[in-house]
Each structure stands twice: as C-alpha cells, then as structure tokens.
Amino acid sequence: MxxxxxxxxxxxxxxxxxxxxxxxxxxxxxxxxxxxxxxxxxxxxxxxxxxxxxxxxxxxxxxxxxxxxxxxxxxxxxxxxxxxxxxxxxxxxxxxxxxxxxxxxxxxxxxxxxxxxxxxxxxxxxxxxxxxxxxxxxxxxxxxxxxxxxxxxxxxxxxxxxxxxxxxxxxxxxxxxxxxxxxxxxxxxxxxxxxxxxxxxxxxxxxxxxxxxxxxxxxxxxxxxxxxxxxxxxxxxxxxxxSSALPPLSGLGDIRHGTGYDVHAFEPGDAVILGGVAIPHDRKLKGHSDADVALHALTDAILGAIADGDIGAHFPPSDPKWKGAASDQFLQDAIRRVQELGGRIAHLDVTIICEAPKIGPHRDVIRAKIAGICALPVTRVSVKATTSERLGFTGRREGIAAMASATVRLPFTDD
Structure with a gap:
C-alpha cells in the first residue's frame, strides 16, 4: 500500500x-x-x-x-x-x-x-x-x-x-x-x-x-x-x-504592440472569473471556456503583436475539448508562441469594463495571478477597471467587457 x-x-x-x-x-x-x-x-x-x-x-x-x-x-x-x-x-x-x-x-x-x-x-x-x-x-x-x-x-x-x-x-x-x-x-x-x-x-x-x-x-x-x-x-x-534562457529585453530591438478585446454576457451563477481569479458575484459569465474576458483579451493582444491569428483560431469554441477550460492555458500558449520566435513579453495592460462586481478590492490579486501565469514581475502587469457610466450592455449590467494591450519584444529579422 x-x-x-x-x-x-x-x-x-x-x-x-x-x-x-x-x-x-x-x-x-x-x-x-x-x-x-x-x-x-x-x-x-x-x-x-x-x-x-x-x-x-x-x-x-x-x-x-x-x-x-x-x-x-x-x-x-x-x-x-x-x-x-x-x-x-x-x-x-x-x-x-x-x-x-x-x-x-x-x-x-x-x-x-x-x-x-x-x-x-x-x-x-x-x-x-x-x-x-x-x-x-x-x-x-x-x-x-x-x-x-x-x-x-x-x-x-x-x-x-x-x-x-x-x-x-x-x-x-x-x-x-x-x-x-x-x-x-x-x-x-x-x-x-x-x-x-x-x-x-x-x-x-x-x-x-x-x-x-x-x-x-x-x-x-x-x-x-x-x-x-x-x-x-x-x-x-x-x-x-x-531564467537566463530567455534573451535579455535590452537585446530585443523589434518592439511590437498588440491589442485585444473580449466580452461575455452574464448568466446565473455565484462568481465571475477575471484574470484567473474567482470574484464572488450573484452571476457568472457565459462562455464555452471559463469565460475569463480579461485573459481572453490579453491572449488576443499577444497574438496580435506577433500577427498569429486570434484565440478563436487556436482554441475554437466548437471544440468540446475547451468546454469549461481554464483560460490561463490560452494565455500560456500565446506566450509560448512569442518565446518560439525568440521573443519576450515586456508589458501587459488590461482594462475591465463593468458596473459590478467591484474590481478595485481584487486588483492586486488579479495582477499577481497574471504575473504568475506569464512568469513576469508584477511591475510589468497593469490591471485597471472602469464603468461605462450605465451606458450600453455593460451599463445595463448584462455582461463584462475587457480591453488589453501587450508589448512584445522580438529579435530583428528580414521578415
């Protein structure tokens, strides 16, 4: 035994x-x-x-x-x-x-x-x-x-x-x-x-x-x-x-920038997943995976910076394999693609747009979580939150949106 x-x-x-x-x-x-x-x-x-x-x-x-x-x-x-x-x-x-x-x-x-x-x-x-x-x-x-x-x-x-x-x-x-x-x-x-x-x-x-x-x-x-x-x-x-296997940022002169956007509607539940963190709420986000709008937007921002499609192309919602999947694996896959090009993530920034739940009390936890997923210092991860002044679907509390940007540094190549 x-x-x-x-x-x-x-x-x-x-x-x-x-x-x-x-x-x-x-x-x-x-x-x-x-x-x-x-x-x-x-x-x-x-x-x-x-x-x-x-x-x-x-x-x-x-x-x-x-x-x-x-x-x-x-x-x-x-x-x-x-x-x-x-x-x-x-x-x-x-x-x-x-x-x-x-x-x-x-x-x-x-x-x-x-x-x-x-x-x-x-x-x-x-x-x-x-x-x-x-x-x-x-x-x-x-x-x-x-x-x-x-x-x-x-x-x-x-x-x-x-x-x-x-x-x-x-x-x-x-x-x-x-x-x-x-x-x-x-x-x-x-x-x-x-x-x-x-x-x-x-x-x-x-x-x-x-x-x-x-x-x-x-x-x-x-x-x-x-x-x-x-x-x-x-x-x-x-x-x-x-971590010296990764090239120093100072030696990567090709600076790329990408943006991402994602939105998910609410459905009955008891928590929303944002930035890999479960935040208590009277509803949850609806989606094929865990519907983490923050990580989805960050994933698309990184893929955009290296011109490698989007999250749906690599993880199609029609594939049952990704049903209920934790979105940190999508973000890690995008980072892997950057590293395979000889590059590194230099900075990540995400803005979460919703009327509720309140993001402020969870901001540091979300930053630490994203930093851990990406193996980045927390000083290279920014998390912000805002409302839409009660305008639009987020203002009506029908869902949550997220916008993200990623700065990626790659070695210079002819292509």
Whole structure:
C-alpha cells in the first residue's frame, strides 16, 4: 500500500529582520521574480508527485496575502491545497496546530508521513524532497535535510573574549523540509504541549526531546532561508540566473504592440472569473471556456503583436475539448508562441469594463495571478477597471467587457 505524504508549510511568522519595501509585509509574501516567496515554495511541493496534500499555517492577519499568493499558482496545482490554518505565537505552536489540522483532514484520516518546511525557503529542489521521503519509506521516524558545514567555525569564550576553533568534521547545517512518520511527530508535539514546552526552534528538536532518532538526508546549498535583505537580493539574483534562457529585453530591438478585446454576457451563477481569479458575484459569465474576458483579451493582444491569428483560431469554441477550460492555458500558449520566435513579453495592460462586481478590492490579486501565469514581475502587469457610466450592455449590467494591450519584444529579422 502506497504511503500518503503531506507537506506542512510554516508561514505564520512576521519576518522582522527583513524590512523595507512591499509595504513591510511579512517576508513570505514579499515579491520574488514577480510572485510572493510563498508561491514559489508552494509550487515546489504541490508539483512533487510524492506529496498528496499541502497545508499552510498562516498568521491570523495574513489571509488576504495568502489568497494573493495562491492565486499566482496554476489552478491545476491548487487542487492539492487544504484550507489554511491560523498559527500561534511561536513556530512550535504553529506546527502543532498544522499537525492537528492534518490529523482531522480527509474525514479524520491522517497522512502516513509529513514534511515540515519553512515558507521562506523557496528554492527547495525536488531531489531533496524525494530523498527525505525515501528515508521515511525505509522506516526512519525522523529525517533532516542538511548540508555539511565547510566554513571554519569559531567559538567566542565569554570570560576572556578568546576565540576557539570548533571542529567542523561532524557538523551539519539544518535545513527544511524535516520529514517524520506522522503519528510520531504528532504525538511528540502533543507531549511537548502537555509538558509546557513551546520553545523548540525546529521539529527534529521536538522529536529528539521525545526520544526520536533523526537521520540525515542530503540537502542543497540553494535551499537557503530568506531572512535578511541580503538574502532577498541573493534570491533575486538566482531567479535572474535561472531564467537566463530567455534573451535579455535590452537585446530585443523589434518592439511590437498588440491589442485585444473580449466580452461575455452574464448568466446565473455565484462568481465571475477575471484574470484567473474567482470574484464572488450573484452571476457568472457565459462562455464555452471559463469565460475569463480579461485573459481572453490579453491572449488576443499577444497574438496580435506577433500577427498569429486570434484565440478563436487556436482554441475554437466548437471544440468540446475547451468546454469549461481554464483560460490561463490560452494565455500560456500565446506566450509560448512569442518565446518560439525568440521573443519576450515586456508589458501587459488590461482594462475591465463593468458596473459590478467591484474590481478595485481584487486588483492586486488579479495582477499577481497574471504575473504568475506569464512568469513576469508584477511591475510589468497593469490591471485597471472602469464603468461605462450605465451606458450600453455593460451599463445595463448584462455582461463584462475587457480591453488589453501587450508589448512584445522580438529579435530583428528580414521578415
């Protein structure tokens, strides 16, 4: 019987050592490559075949930030997410609350294994997750991802400020994920609570206090924790390096511009999909796909910039394959066509025209979602909204329209 493994992502901290920019929001929600750090972290676990479900522990004040972070992920990945859980005043309390929620999920059926990971470690390689799961499959009760310490270490003697060299031959730097047999770590946390202990800084320490033996799994140097501003700069540099397969915008001199327009009527429902985001409403938009006018208009704008037909030519509504389809795949296909020409998207702008629902409260979420779909910094995505002053079909609240423009940069060619 295949064992079920869950990921528990700890994202309830305040990140006080990383200040400045992004409205001083907690570090796990700071933007990295156009998406919140948490979005990158979640993507690694949600896309791993060994993880059956993922739960995030958040701060009670961060629900809107969390919703923005998960909206940047493809809809196909979000199906593995459980509802978030509110954490506590220490990391240990937050983890315990997450474990309790996992124990109660799926009609009371807890996972066999759990991987506990810091939200601010967005570069966790799939191989590290696989190695931790592999040792759990072999029967280990606790597994720590770690890397050997190579730097020379010094200890400062407080009595005389003398430095001593520390033997590093058997020292390892702890990382996450830290993997456990679920019943063992759940019981350890409950016993620690009963003993009045809430000061452990990681979960292997909780397990060791309760008698578990920790095994080592090879971590990775890229799996660093973003704690300071210098860490964030390092992370941005890594994002830039990993996306270096795309040509720099400065080297693409053929600047193209395209426009798009789409409209869909209302029909009975409880939400409209705009920019990949479900917005509660007393109606929904009628269409063969999910009727996302914003993404449809953006798709046509990109196709127009490269003179490659329109959305209907590539995804005809007569094809049952696209019935109810999420429109992010249409936008991703248009971007793929740009990249096949050696080009890149430089900027996207969409204007949503409707009397209701109100777009303003959802604007940042929509921007983040579009940026995530397109792998763009959010600063290169503009979302605006307006009414038609009660004129026309949008003024009569019969539907929603969207206009979009796309700036695309391509290499110069003779054609």
């Amino acid at each position: 295949t064992k079920q493994a869950a990921a528990l992502i700890v994202a309830a901290g305040r990140g006080s050592r990383l200040s400045g920019g992004d409205g001083d929001r907690p570090k796990q929600y700071r933007l990295l490559g156009g998406m919140p750090i948490l979005s990158h972290t979640l993507g690694a676990f949600l896309s791993h075949p060994g993880i059956s479900k993922t739960l995030v522990v958040i701060h009670e004040d961060d629900l809107d930030l969390y919703e923005t972070a998960i909206s940047a992920l493809p809809a196909s990945l979000r199906t593995g997410l459980l509802p978030p859980v509110t954490g506590g005043r220490t990391r240990q309390i937050s983890v315990r609350k997450g474990l309790m929620a996992l124990a109660e999920s799926n009609s009371g059926t807890a996972p066999d294994q759990v991987l506990i990971h810091d939200a601010a470690r967005p570069f966790i390689p799939a191989d590290v997750i696989t190695r931790v799961l592999g040792q759990l499959d072999e029967g280990k009760a606790a597994v720590l991802a770690a890397v050997p310490v190579f730097d020379t270490l010094k200890r400062l003697c407080p009595e005389d400020s003398r430095l001593e060299t520390v033997d590093r031959s058997h020292l390892w730097a702890a990382q996450t994920p830290q993997g456990f047999a679920f019943p063992a770590i759940h019981a350890a946390h409950l016993r620690a609570e009963a003993a009045g202990r809430d000061d452990f800084t990681d979960d292997t320490a909780v397990g060791e206090w309760d008698g578990l033996t920790t095994s080592l799994a090879e971590g990775h140097p890229d799996n660093f924790k973003i704690t300071t501003q210098a860490d964030l700069v390092r992370a941005e540099q890594r994002i830039t390096m990993t």
